Amino acid sequence: MYTIDKKHFKKFVENLMNSYAVMGPVKNVSFSSFEKISSAQDIDLDFCNTPILIKDLFLPRNEVIFKFKEKNKLLEFEIPAEKEKRLLLGVRPCDMQALLLLDKVYSENPEDEYFLTKRKNTIIVGMACLNPDPYCFCTSFGIGPSTSTGFDLFLTDIGDKYFVEVLTDKGKEILNFGLFKKSTKDDEKLKLEISEKLKNKITKTANTKDIEKKLEKMFNDPYWSELSQKCVSCSLCSFLCPTCYCFDVVDESSLFGNYGERIRCWDSCQRKEFQRMALDHNPRAEKTNRVKQRFYHKFDYFAKKYGVLACTGCGRCLRHCPVDLSIPDVINEVQKK
Amino acid sequence: MDKQDELRKKARGLLESKKVEQIIGYAKGSNSTRTTPKFVSDKNKTEELVWNSFCTNNLTSYLKGIKNKTAIVVKGCDSRALVEMLKAKQVERENLCIIGVCCDGIVDSGKLFQKIKFDPNRDEVKEDIENLFIHKNKISKKDVLLDKCLFCEYKIPVIFDTLIGKETKERIKDEFLDVKEIEKMSAEGKKKFWKGQFEKCIGCFACRNVCPICYCEKCVLESRDPELVSSDENDRWLFHLVRAYHTTGRCVDCGECERVCPVRIPLRKLYRKLQKDVKEVFGYSAGVDPEEKNVLMDFKIDEEP
Numbered sequence: 168m169y170t171i172d173k174k175h176f177k178k179f180v181e182n183l184m185n186s187y188a189v190m191g192p193v194k195n196v197s198f199s200s201f202e203k204i205s206s207a208q209d210i211d212l213d214f215c216n217t218p219i220l221i222k223d224l225f226l227p228r229n230e231v232i233f234k235f236k237e238k239n240k241l242l243e244f245e246i247p248a249e250k251e252k253r254l255l256l257g258v259r260p261c262d263m264q265a266l267l268l269l270d271k272v273y274s275e276n277p278e279d280e281y282f283l284t285k286r287k288n289t290i291i292v293g294m295a296c297l298n299p300d301p302y303c304f305c306t307s308f309g310i311g312p313s314t315s316t317g318f319d320l321f322l323t324d325i326g327d328k329y330f331v332e333v334l335t336d337k338g339k340e341i342l343n344f345g346l347f348k349k350s351t352k353d354d355e356k357l358k359l360e361i362s363e364k365l366k367n368k369i370t371k372t373a374n375t376k377d378i379e380k381k382l383e384k385m386f387n388d389p390y391w392s393e394l395s396q397k398c399v400s401c402s403l404c405s406f407l408c409p410t411c412y413c414f415d416v417v418d419e420s421s422l423f424g425n426y427g428e429r430i431r432c433w434d435s436c437q438r439k440e441f442q443r444m445a446l447d448h449n450p451r452a453e454k455t456n457r458v459k460q461r462f463y464h465k466f467d468y469f470a471k472k473y474g475v476l477a478c479t480g481c482g483r484c485l486r487h488c489p490v491d492l493s494i495p496d497v498i499n500e501v502q503k504k
Numbered sequence: 505m506d507k508q509d510e511l512r513k514k515a516r517g518l519l520e521s522k523k524v525e526q527i528i529g530y531a532k533g534s535n536s537t538r539t540t541p542k543f544v545s546d547k548n549k550t551e552e553l554v555w556n557s558f559c560t561n562n563l564t565s566y567l568k569g570i571k572n573k574t575a576i577v578v579k580g581c582d583s584r585a586l587v588e589m590l591k592a593k594q595v596e597r598e599n600l601c602i603i604g605v606c607c608d609g610i611v612d613s614g615k616l617f618q619k620i621k622f623d624p625n626r627d628e629v630k631e632d633i634e635n636l637f638i639h640k641n642k643i644s645k646k647d648v649l650l651d652k653c654l655f656c657e658y659k660i661p662v663i664f665d666t667l668i669g670k671e672t673k674e675r676i677k678d679e680f681l682d683v684k685e686i687e688k689m690s691a692e693g694k695k696k697f698w699k700g701q702f703e704k705c706i707g708c709f710a711c712r713n714v715c716p717i718c719y720c721e722k723c724v725l726e727s728r729d730p731e732l733v734s735s736d737e738n739d740r741w742l743f744h745l746v747r748a749y750h751t752t753g754r755c756v757d758c759g760e761c762e763r764v765c766p767v768r769i770p771l772r773k774l775y776r777k778l779q780k781d782v783k784e785v786f787g788y789s790a791g792v793d794p795e796e797k798n799v800l801m802d803f804k805i806d807e808e809p
Contacts, residue, residue, distance in 0.1 A: 195704070196700070197768040198767065198768060218706075218766040219706065219767065219768050228707070228735075229735035233786075236523070253721075294627060301535055301623060301624045301625050302535075324780070328578075335712060370625040370626055371534075371535075371621050371625050393543075396541075396543045396566075397541040397542070397543070397566075397715045399566075399711035399714055401567065401708065401709060401710035401712075401714060401764070401765065402708060402709060402710070403708045403710040406706055406707075406708035406710075406766075407708075407766055417734060417735075419734050419736075430735055432735050437743035452578060458675060485534060485767075487766045489561070489708075489710060489714050489760070489763070489764040490540060490541050490561060491533045491534050491538050491539070491540035491541075492540070493533075493540075495534070496534050
């Protein structure tokens with residue numbers, strides 16, 4: 168393991184910028200988001216988590232699948248090429264864990280080339296979360312503010328330097344850029360202490376133990392209709408969720424349909440139209456069924472299919488929910504049933 | 505008796521006498537700076553209702569299409585939205601029992617967190633009329649109020665069947681200072697400002713879904729066939745501007761859209777510009793008089809063009 172002096176960090180970022188399109192947390196007027204930086208100074212690592220997801224960089228909100236154009240009565244297609252080598256800097260553990268869940272979904276047969284290409288071309292450097300906020304509940308999912316799983320490189324602020332964990336070969340490549348020192352025993356001890364301290368900063372908790380078994384038994388429980396009364400079906404929770412992966416495919420074409428694009432855009436099971444089928448049949452026309460779907464997909468179906476819960480406790484849905492419909496509180500209620 | 509006790513007693517009475525089948529109010533939220541909308545139909549559960557400085561939600565949006573006899577808790581701003589809903593026949597007056605609460609302003613938890621560091625999952629927030637108390641710290645409410653509460657002319661609901669509390673604060677005339685600030689900008693400056701704001705929009709539609717005035721069953725802005733608003737970033741302008749024009753003369757500045765926006769687009773500034781214009785041109789404010797016709801749906805024979 169290694170360390171890098173904070174005063175060398177800027178230089179490190181500059182070195183990276185020569186080889187990669189570096190994207191990092193940039194502070195806008197009202198919040199931070201991951202954007203392509205043009206100078207090392209743009210990066211501001213002091214943030215909790217961003218309302219604009221890094222998921223957007225792998226599964227864009229609106230992604231062109233192909234463009235089409237009519238030429239001599241034939242249609243010509245063009246598939247946008249994606250070759251840019253990117254490096255994400257300062258990603259939070261909850262978001263990384265979520266990306267690992269998306270990997271599972273999009274690597275299934277047939278593989279999703281659009282997602283996987285972007286994933287392959289991106290190096291991800293994580294950073295331990297120093298200031299989790301009251302809505303974070305990642306520790307309920309066996310992770311914490313300093314979980315390094317899935318990253319290529321992981322940094323932890325240990326005072327005047329960052330402790331650097333190298334986790335993959337891609338991560339090792341970056342080390343070639345110099346400025347790193349072998350870590351000492353003291354550094355390692357300090358890192359462990361800080362990780363432990365950070366874990367204790369998370370005070371919102373959900374008891375997720377065997378939650379899928381619990382849910383299995385209460386599909387028809389009146390609890391769901393009571394809970395869903397307050398939901399306004401705004402679908403904000405799924406738009407802010409790093410693990411939601413449903414999309415819709417639409418053609419956006421010119422007035423006469425002779426040129427246009429086929430795009431896929433995020434969709435949400437919380438919207439009434441989401442499940443509408445031919446002849447207007449809609450199995451989830453009722454709000455209760457939609458709210459229930461959100462919980463069952465994340466904590467039952469996904470768990471059974473992939474062996475892991477589809478939530479990482481980033482807390483975005485809770486932080487921003489207009490009606491305070493809280494995932495951790497619902498899980499705890501379900502456990503009481 | 506404080507407002508919360510009064511509210512619980514009233515709610516219990518309404519359910520006991522079977523005057524209503526359910527009460528829509530607020531309950532304790534996921535932490536001490538939050539409340540959550542609560543539907544109570546069991547008279548023994550009225551103790552779960554709360555009233556405090558964190559009762560932010562405008563509950564009237566739950567009334568869209570409601571069929572059973574319902575009592576609803578409203579603040580001044582919420583009551584104005586209710587007036588507009590009644591005018592548009594979105595809810596039957598006879599189905600409603602309106603519990604108006606005199607409001608001293610609602611606290612913005614974001615501002616509170618900036619003022620004092622505490623853990624709302626563990627620490628309690630207590631309050632009296634003027635202050636909040638966290639640990640041993642005293643925080644003046646007026647320093648942490650929601651922006652919309654800084655200039656509030658409707659501390660007493662404009663419509664109610666039963667009133668809880670007394671008006672304790674003076675009304676503060678709304679001079680539209682925030683709007684005037686934008687009006688001072690050049691056309692280019694305004695364009696730049698709003699472009700920056702609308703670029704952030706993630707198209708989640710939360711602003712529309714919490715809006716009590718947005719009651720169309722099918723929203724044109726969501727239409728895919730014909731596709732009126734495309735996924736193109738530039739079309740976000742269209743979404744917000746169409747919504748602004750469509751709610752003109754009906755929007756009552758309850759501020760829910762701005763509150764729920766995850767990317768903090770200052771939507772109130774946009775809607776309030778139109779409110780200001782309507783006030784200046786027609787001398788009309790939405791949601792004040794249930795008998796008054798909506799200004800943009802009315803005309804006078806001898807009106808000057």
